[in-house]
Amino acid sequence: MIGTGYVGLTTGACLASLGHRxxxxxxxxxxxxxLRQARVDILxxxxxxxxxxxxxxxxxxxxxxxxxxxxxxxxxxxxxPTPMGAGGAADLAAVEAVxxxxxxxxxxxxxxxxxxxxPVGTGERVAALLGxxxxxxxxxxxxxxxxxxxxxxxxxxxxxxxxxxxxxxRRVADLYAGLDAPLVLTDPASAELTKYAAxxxxxxxxxxxxxxxxxxxxxxxxxxxxxxxxxRDPRIGxxxxxxxxxxxxxxxxxxxxxxxxxxxxxxxxxxLLSATIxxxxxxxxxxxxxxxxxxxxxxxxxxxxxIALYGLTFKAGTSDLxxxxxLAVARLLRERGAxxxxxxxxxxxxxxxxxxxVDLVDDPVRAADGAAACVVLTEWPELRxxxxxxxxxxxxxxxxxxxxxxxxxDRLARAGLSWQGIGRTA
Ligand code: UGA
Numbered sequence: 001m002i003g004t005g006y007v008g009l010t011t012g013a014c015l016a017s018l019g020h021r022x023x024x025x026x027x028x029x030x031x032x033x034x035l036r037q038a039r040v041d042i043l044x045x046x047x048x049x050x051x052x053x054x055x056x057x058x059x060x061x062x063x064x065x066x067x068x069x070x071x072x073x074x075x076x077x078x079x080x081p082t083p084m085g086a087g088g089a090a091d092l093a094a095v096e097a098v099x100x101x102x103x104x105x106x107x108x109x110x111x112x113x114x115x116x117x118x119p120v121g122t123g124e125r126v127a128a129l130l131g132x133x134x135x136x137x138x139x140x141x142x143x144x145x146x147x148x149x150x151x152x153x154x155x156x157x158x159x160x161x162x163x164x165x166x167x168x169x170r171r172v173a174d175l176y177a178g179l180d181a182p183l184v185l186t187d188p189a190s191a192e193l194t195k196y197a198a199x200x201x202x203x204x205x206x207x208x209x210x211x212x213x214x215x216x217x218x219x220x221x222x223x224x225x226x227x228x229x230x231x232r233d234p235r236i237g238x239x240x241x242x243x244x245x246x247x248x249x250x251x252x253x254x255x256x257x258x259x260x261x262x263x264x265x266x267x268x269x270x271x272l273l274s275a276t277i278x279x280x281x282x283x284x285x286x287x288x289x290x291x292x293x294x295x296x297x298x299x300x301x302x303x304x305x306x307i308a309l310y311g312l313t314f315k316a317g318t319s320d321l322x323x324x325x326x327l328a329v330a331r332l333l334r335e336r337g338a339x340x341x342x343x344x345x346x347x348x349x350x351x352x353x354x355x356x357x358v359d360l361v362d363d364p365v366r367a368a369d370g371a372a373a374c375v376v377l378t379e380w381p382e383l384r385x386x387x388x389x390x391x392x393x394x395x396x397x398x399x400x401x402x403x404x405x406x407x408x409x410d411r412l413a414r415a416g417l418s419w420q421g422i423g424r425t426a
Pocket of ligand 1: 117142143144145146147199202206239240241242243244245246247248249250251252314315316325
């Protein structure tokens with residue numbers, strides 16, 4: 001396993017839990033040292049335990065030496081970052097660098113698997129960089145959600161394998177023999193595109209839900225009833241229709257942009273895709289507009305206005321801030337001059353440096369000091385049970401904008417606060 005990010009580490013530890021012998025390589029020696037002691041830096045339920053069990057069973061090893069990790073491998077997984085690069089395209093520098101590092105040390109006849117989300121054609125590119133006709137390159141995209149990665153690995157909806165060489169495809173499929181999941185065997189281009197299509201579709205559902213929330217507000221309808229009503233139709237499905245402050249995280253934004261760039265370069269017009277991305281941006285602007293107006297601003301400025309933010313991570317259950325919609329909203333508020341204080345239950349011990357944007361505090365009541373409004377941005381369940389009366393006593397205003405429809409409006413009313421949800425009237 002090359003790369004021990006949340007995909008590589010989860011895949012490595014879970015494959016070991018299925019009985020395979022796994023060696024995970026990472027370029028960061030400190031991380032390797034911590035992982036050898038089962039110290040997992042990311043907040044991911046069940047992952048530390050799975051790593052520890054696999055280490056105890058002698059089925060999992062960690063090394064800083066990429067070449068050494070592959071010399072005895074039958075299958076090599078590339079689980080490397082593919083961040084948003086120039087012009088929105090996926091940046092393949094890490095994948096290409098590793099291909100160069102392993103090409104001369106791969107055992108004869110082994111299989112290299114691309115698990116990283118990579119543009120269509122990357123399998124061929126890796127094969128060309130390896131220059132090893134005896135080594136098959138297979139695409140096997142992952143569909144893990146952060147915060148549920150171990151569960152998603154062990155209970156997959158499907159396993160997608162794209163290969164030109166059917167024997168190589170079978171060898172990769174055999175690794176998952178202990179799991180009960182439909183197998184989609186296809187060609188490499190279809191497997192690579194499946195991953196982008198899945199994340200695009202999910203993002204499209206969310207942009208739809210966020211726009212529909214605005215329509216609900218205008219017509220006096222309730223978004224949760226409408227989405228339940230449509231979601232009961234199995235052709236639509238009820239999952240992934242909760243409105244929020246826009247969608248984010250390390251995958252959906254990067255993958256939608258990468259697909260859009262790839263389509264542009266191929267001369268394919270896909271207006272739904274650009275609309276999905278643009279809707280996310282305009283939705284966030286509209287939410288900020290709403291907070292601005294509620295704070296009594298007539299000229300759009302929030303200069304000198306204090307606002308308390310609850311939740312900064314891109315969703316609950318993770319400490320990940322990458323492409324967080326909460327930070328995007330914070331930036332828009334800051335651009336208008338607001339003074340922001342923030343509380344996030346996952347950022348109490350290890351506090352990232354966000355000092356140019358927000359004053360991050362570890363006390364949810366103190367966060368509300370002098371605030372004209374509170375804005376809920378991440379759906380942390382514990383936010384429901386904050387001492388809202390104490391928060392109300394500290395605030396200068398009384399508005400709570402709940403962009404996750406998380407809080408109980410009656411409870412807030414009893415604390416003297418006015419709840420504003422999204423896609424519904426209180
Ligand atoms: C996403 C996909 O869900 C996974 O299937 C995929 O494997 C992964 O990307 C990836 O490509 O690696 P993840 O980034 O962990 O997983 O996050 P999601 O749970 O999909 O959430 C994405 C964003 O949508 C978050 O900001 C979340 O708050 C938001 N969201 C999600 C909503 O606003 N409403 C919902 O109903 C669901």
